[in-house]
Amino acid sequence: MSNKLPPIEVHDLTVAYRKKPVLWDIDFDVPEGKLIAVIGPNGAGKSTLIKTIMGLIEPVSGKILVYGKPVDRERPRIAYVPQRESVDWDFPISVYELVLMGRYSHLKLFRRPGSNDRRIATEALEKVGMSDYAGRQISQLSGGQQQRVFLARALAQQADIYLMDEPLAGVDAATETTIFELLSVLRDEGKTVLVVHHDLQSVSGNFDWVMLLNLRLVAFGPREEVFTTENLQKAYGGRLNILTQVVELAKEKSFVREPGHE
Amino acid sequence: MSELLNILQYLDDPNARYVLAGTFLLGISAGVLGCFAILRRRALVGDAVAHAVLPGVCLAFIIVGDKDPFALLIGSMIFGWISMIVMDAIVRNTKLSTDASIGMVLSVFFGLGVVLLTYIQSTGNVNQSGLDAFLFGNAASLLPGDVMVFGTLSVIILIVIAVSYKEMKMVSFDPGFAKSIGYPVKRIEFLIATLMVMTITVGLQAVGVVLMASMLIIPAAAGRYWTESLGIMIVIAGAVGAISGVGGTVISGLAPAMPTGPWIVVTALFLFLISFMFAPKRGEVIRKLKNMRNRVRVQDENVLKTIYLLEEQDGLAGKVRSMRDILKRRRMNIRKTRSSLARLHSDGLIQLIPGKPAGYLLTDEGRARAMRLVRVHRLWELYLTSHVQIAGDHVHDDAESMEHLITPEIEEQLTSLLGRPATDPHLRKIPYGETTTGGGLLS
Numbered sequence: 001m002s003n004k005l006p007p008i009e010v011h012d013l014t015v016a017y018r019k020k021p022v023l024w025d026i027d028f029d030v031p032e033g034k035l036i037a038v039i040g041p042n043g044a045g046k047s048t049l050i051k052t053i054m055g056l057i058e059p060v061s062g063k064i065l066v067y068g069k070p071v072d073r074e075r076p077r078i079a080y081v082p083q084r085e086s087v088d089w090d091f092p093i094s095v096y097e098l099v100l101m102g103r104y105s106h107l108k109l110f111r112r113p114g115s116n117d118r119r120i121a122t123e124a125l126e127k128v129g130m131s132d133y134a135g136r137q138i139s140q141l142s143g144g145q146q147q148r149v150f151l152a153r154a155l156a157q158q159a160d161i162y163l164m165d166e167p168l169a170g171v172d173a174a175t176e177t178t179i180f181e182l183l184s185v186l187r188d189e190g191k192t193v194l195v196v197h198h199d200l201q202s203v204s205g206n207f208d209w210v211m212l213l214n215l216r217l218v219a220f221g222p223r224e225e226v227f228t229t230e231n232l233q234k235a236y237g238g239r240l241n242i243l244t245q246v247v248e249l250a251k252e253k254s255f256v257r258e259p260g261h262e
Numbered sequence: 263m264s265e266l267l268n269i270l271q272y273l274d275d276p277n278a279r280y281v282l283a284g285t286f287l288l289g290i291s292a293g294v295l296g297c298f299a300i301l302r303r304r305a306l307v308g309d310a311v312a313h314a315v316l317p318g319v320c321l322a323f324i325i326v327g328d329k330d331p332f333a334l335l336i337g338s339m340i341f342g343w344i345s346m347i348v349m350d351a352i353v354r355n356t357k358l359s360t361d362a363s364i365g366m367v368l369s370v371f372f373g374l375g376v377v378l379l380t381y382i383q384s385t386g387n388v389n390q391s392g393l394d395a396f397l398f399g400n401a402a403s404l405l406p407g408d409v410m411v412f413g414t415l416s417v418i419i420l421i422v423i424a425v426s427y428k429e430m431k432m433v434s435f436d437p438g439f440a441k442s443i444g445y446p447v448k449r450i451e452f453l454i455a456t457l458m459v460m461t462i463t464v465g466l467q468a469v470g471v472v473l474m475a476s477m478l479i480i481p482a483a484a485g486r487y488w489t490e491s492l493g494i495m496i497v498i499a500g501a502v503g504a505i506s507g508v509g510g511t512v513i514s515g516l517a518p519a520m521p522t523g524p525w526i527v528v529t530a531l532f533l534f535l536i537s538f539m540f541a542p543k544r545g546e547v548i549r550k551l552k553n554m555r556n557r558v559r560v561q562d563e564n565v566l567k568t569i570y571l572l573e574e575q576d577g578l579a580g581k582v583r584s585m586r587d588i589l590k591r592r593r594m595n596i597r598k599t600r601s602s603l604a605r606l607h608s609d610g611l612i613q614l615i616p617g618k619p620a621g622y623l624l625t626d627e628g629r630a631r632a633m634r635l636v637r638v639h640r641l642w643e644l645y646l647t648s649h650v651q652i653a654g655d656h657v658h659d660d661a662e663s664m665e666h667l668i669t670p671e672i673e674e675q676l677t678s679l680l681g682r683p684a685t686d687p688h689l690r691k692i693p694y695g696e697t698t699t700g701g702g703l704l705s
Contacts, residue, residue, distance in 0.1 A: 051438075054441070054442045055441070055442075056438055056441050056442065072444065075442075075443055075444035076443075076444075078442075079442075080438075080439060080442035080443075082436065082438045082439055082442075086436070086438055087435060087436045088301070088303075088435070091301060091434075091435050091492075092301075092486065092489065092490050092491055092492045092495050093431070093435060093491070093492055094490070094491070098435075101432055101435075101436070101439070104428070104432060104440075104443055104445075105443035105444065109429060109445075109446075110425055110426060110428070110429065112428065137490035139490075153439075157443070
């Protein structure tokens with residue numbers, strides 16, 4: 001990894017949904033090779049942040065760079081794990097087919113996956129401990145198994161950056177352990193991993209860096225420095241109520257900051 | 263016999279064969295495309311678009327002056343797209359929900375179409391004959407030229423789907439992920455929408471705008487019953503579509519006054535019902551049979567277990583039990599108990615000792631099975647009280663049903679999790695086989 005450019009740079013990012021700001025003036029650089037937890041209360045804009053980085057949501061203003069380039073030019077290097085609820089699990093495909101979709105990021109349109117892609121997909125399934133389920137229909141999976149399969153699809157992408165939206169939501173204890181192990185393996189391989197996370201209990205011991213988010217970027221840095229009671233209070237309550245009130249007011253008055261105004 | 267003769271006569275007509283080839287191809291392409299429509303939950307959008315193309319067709323007729331297939335095609339494509347854009351715009355820019363916008367577009371565009379259709383009829387244009395077929399379809403009104411155009415279109419639709427299958431599958435299943443890996447999701451969705459408008463146009467004259475959506479929805483819904491694989495579902499939906507298209511055309515062709523659309527729908531519905539009833543795994547009949555078999559198994563296991571509990575109670579493993587003893591221990595339906603005993607006997611799980619009254623004795627295999635049921639029951643009760651914090655007097659009923667369900671793997675997990683406990687929450691012994699009640703049970 002000779003690249004000196006940070007995996008992700010976010011500059012002055014503001015995102016609004018139906019004129020209601022959900023992210024306000026976010027600015028940060030993600031360091032390489034760290035396992036990062038993105039935490040914050042419900043509606044803090046955690047999912048929105050990674051969806052915006054992936055280009056799924058158009059920001060009102062701001063700039064996002066992946067290894068110094070617009071995300072569209074670095075897509076094969078960045079893998080995204082959507083929330084489990086975002087798809088119809090009754091869709092008629094098998095576990096293996098789903099994981100193979102991870103390889104589509106390296107395939108040209110209208111090209112079929114080859115034997116190398118199949119091998120990588122099989123290995124990804126092995127890594128999450130789901131090899132026995134390859135032929136199963138995805139509707140037969142439990143919540144934890146669904147998360148593992150989603151993770152396997154991302155592994156099959158063989159990316160350098162992983163953005164994961166609540167990969168630990170609704171999983172059993174065994175799956176949680178498996179997933180945390182996988183995440184640290186990725187980090188040890190030098191990958192950059194950003195995980196939207198909801199469980200404050202399991203942040204210590206599992207993550208290197210922490211990003212606290214609540215409409216604004218409350219704090220971002222090494223876990224020991226950032227994951228403090230004071231910061232948590234800032235993110236989850238107290239003074240931020242004023243910001244929430246202002247946001248509500250802005251929504252009422254249909255006020256959105258125009259791009260380009262500083 | 264005369265019916266068959268009629269069909270043969272009908273097939274003898276070269277024009278009819280043309281028409282059949284047309285509805286055959288239409289059926290396949292509508293069935294295949296319908297799979298994507300229903301999996302993306304766009305079935306109703308298909309219905310709205312089918313209704314909305316009517317004004318386009320009528321306008322094309324007014325402008326060109328006859329039923330030129332290309333003109334009709336262009337008219338209906340334009341209105342199909344307009345209707346989709348309007349539906350999308352309504353949802354995005356107003357507070358109306360998707361269903362309201364679909365309903366609005368469907369009725370307004372269709373109303374406009376009927377107005378234009380009525381206007382054309384009032385002009386007395388000689389070419390208008392058969393234009394009312396657009397409402398309910400009349401395959402017989404298709405001319406060889408129409409069939410050539412629409413048949414070619416069907417083939418093009420199928421080729422496009424075959425080429426872009428991987429992309430359409432990806433976008434239908436997980437559009438967010440597809441976008442994240444750089445797929446042109448908007449363009450692929452537009453492609454699917456265009457194919458839908460094309461299919462609807464192809465089917466207009468044969469099926470009619472009112473019922474066209476059923477050609478998209480019913481074959482795909484039938485296909486879903488048979489398989490868990492999108493590829494196979496598409497093949498089955500295409501076949502169902504083809505059979506319905508051909509079947510409906512033949513039936514309506516035998517009685518020329520009949521519109522084709524309704525007969526195609528009836529045929530498709532018939533095939534759907536067969537799928538709904540008899541498809542393996544998902545079919546209703548199969549499910550009912552499975553349920554019935556399960557109920558019988560539970561009943562048999564309960565009888566077996568009751569004999570074991572009698573042995574446990576008095577510690578006499580060699581004692582013959584009458585049906586009265588069994589029913590005294592556990593209240594059960596007499597007739598069902600009798601048939602359970604007969605089944606258990608023929609399965610070699612109990613011995614029948616003739617006499618008055620006849621008695622029953624567990625065989626070694628039967629005792630092992632019964633013991634396992636009791637063991638699982640008590641393990642489960644213990645698990646519920648110790649790990650799920652449910653009060654001891656509330657766990658029996660749950661265990662009563664779980665004992666028939668728990669697999670050997672789960673049993674193993676329970677045993678190791680609980681550390682192979684000796685007793686259940688009611689302090690009854692949990693039987694493991696080698697330490698038995700009364701002694702010598704397995705000898």
